[in-house]
Amino acid sequence: MSILELASKRHSPRAFNGTGLTWNDLADGFEAARLSSSSYNNQPWRFVVALRGETGFEALLETAVDANRKWMKDAGAIVGVMASNVLEKTGETDHAALLGVGMAVAAMELSFTEKGLASMQVGGFDRGAFKSLLQLPSHLVPVSLLAVGRLPEGHVTSEKTRKNLRDIAFRVGDNII
Numbered sequence: 653m654s655i656l657e658l659a660s661k662r663h664s665p666r667a668f669n670g671t672g673l674t675w676n677d678l679a680d681g682f683e684a685a686r687l688s689s690s691s692y693n694n695q696p697w698r699f700v701v702a703l704r705g706e707t708g709f710e711a712l713l714e715t716a717v718d719a720n721r722k723w724m725k726d727a728g729a730i731v732g733v734m735a736s737n738v739l740e741k742t743g744e745t746d747h748a749a750l751l752g753v754g755m756a757v758a759a760m761e762l763s764f765t766e767k768g769l770a771s772m773q774v775g776g777f778d779r780g781a782f783k784s785l786l787q788l789p790s791h792l793v794p795v796s797l798l799a800v801g802r803l804p805e806g807h808v809t810s811e812k813t814r815k816n817l818r819d820i821a822f823r824v825g826d827n828i829i
């Protein structure tokens with residue numbers, strides 16, 4: 653599948669069929685993330701993985717807000733996504749950390765899509781609870797929970813609603829809004 657086909661196919665399903673996933677199912681997605689580019693090659697992405705059936709799965713699920721928890725419970729795995737906001741080479745703030753993490757997760761999700769898996773990120777979770785659960789040092793910032801799994805039988809994908817290209821891509825001199 654081309655990148656455009658993968659990008660069109662990837663969607664946020666808000667539904668999974670409750671089957672478990674293995675590390676092997678997720679391996680290519682993590683490799684795609686690992687190969688992603690980042691400012692100063694700082695590789696700010698950190699992931700904590702909980703497979704369905706593990707106690708960590710319930711613990712991560714618990715941090716999601718109710719509206720997300722009700723469908724995330726059927727995921728095959730939940731990945732906690734974090735950003736390291738310190739440049740390892742200099743100790744300065746990595747102002748591009750979130751961009752780097754976003755790029756890595758994007759690569760991961762397209763790889764999952766290619767493998768026939770569905771995935772969806774949520775920002776609706778309790779960051780304080782997430783930090784406490786994982787006892788995160790202060791340079792690691794919770795970013796999102798990524799639910800990965802298989803779609804239920806007969807799942808209907810909703811149509812993508814997106815801005816037009818002319819509303820997001822401009823030329824110098826245009827009124828950029």
Ligand SMILES: Cc1cc2nc3c(=O)[nH]c(=O)nc-3n(C[C@H](O)[C@H](O)[C@H](O)COP(=O)(O)O)c2cc1C
Pocket residue numbers: 662663664665666720773774775776777796812
């Ligand atoms: C960082 C991030 C956080 C999100 N948080 C939530 C969330 O908490 N709950 C939810 O239902 N959807 C969440 N979404 C899904 C978006 O609503 C969805 O990506 C968007 O509507 C576009 O739809 P699509 O992913 O199906 O193309 C999130 C997406 C991203 C990338």
